[in-house]
Amino acid sequence: MGLMSYFLDSEVVQTEKGIFISQKKYGGDILKCFKMEFCKPILTPIEQRLKLKKDGSGEFVNQTQYKQLVGNLSYLTATRPDITFGVELISRFMDAPHIDLAGDKKAKSTSGHAFDIGSGVMCWSSKK
Template identity: 45%
Template sequence: MFEMSDLGRMNYFFGMEVMETSKGIFLSQKSFSMNILDKFSMQNCKPTSTPIVVGMKLSSQGIGEPVCESMYKSLIGRLLYLTATKPNIMFAISLLSRFMNCCNDQHFQAAKRVLRYIKGTLGHGVIFNKAESLKLIGYTDSD
């Protein structure tokens, strides 16, 4: 046996805001999203309604100026973590992640469009609806 403590209702979990509503549990990453916008100087950008341009063709061929690979990787990594509560950006991020080792200005501009989309959807997240009955089961392995 081991001791446990009740720390009250959960407000944050791995950088995600957790809010219990009458409908269920709502998860969002508003503060994380705002941090990304700040990091890439996009806090005052104009929001867009879609994360990626419809029919956009991205190529690894030398179209556009090369950009800092580590900065691009950092942005894509942060956006990948954001997909936990914004699954609607997953396609755009999976497309952009293909160019981690050969990124250019075209790819970075497409990633900045995702940031503009995030700016317009800061309050969005995922809701897990309440079930009529809940049976909580936990498993553990002591190895």
């Protein structure tokens, strides 16, 4: 059958230097599905010192779409540990998503770590 090149929405590239796994196409599909393919890329997925609260006064968003987005992004964290904190943060608000969430006073602190080997992360953890 030859070398594996695609498995469960993950692209696999096998070279002499190693095996590389990415979800570039899957990430692009998420952007297209939620009409965000032309948005500007940023270095950090969540702005620094962002405070969220559940009792926001903003307009409610479509709860089904919000849950689909969080689920898709959760699967994407398999190859993108840099978005894990942001995805976990927004997943806390799946029961009542608003446009202008801010200032979660009941939130506990979140800490985490990531261990690099060469150019990739070998282990990571995020704990509330």
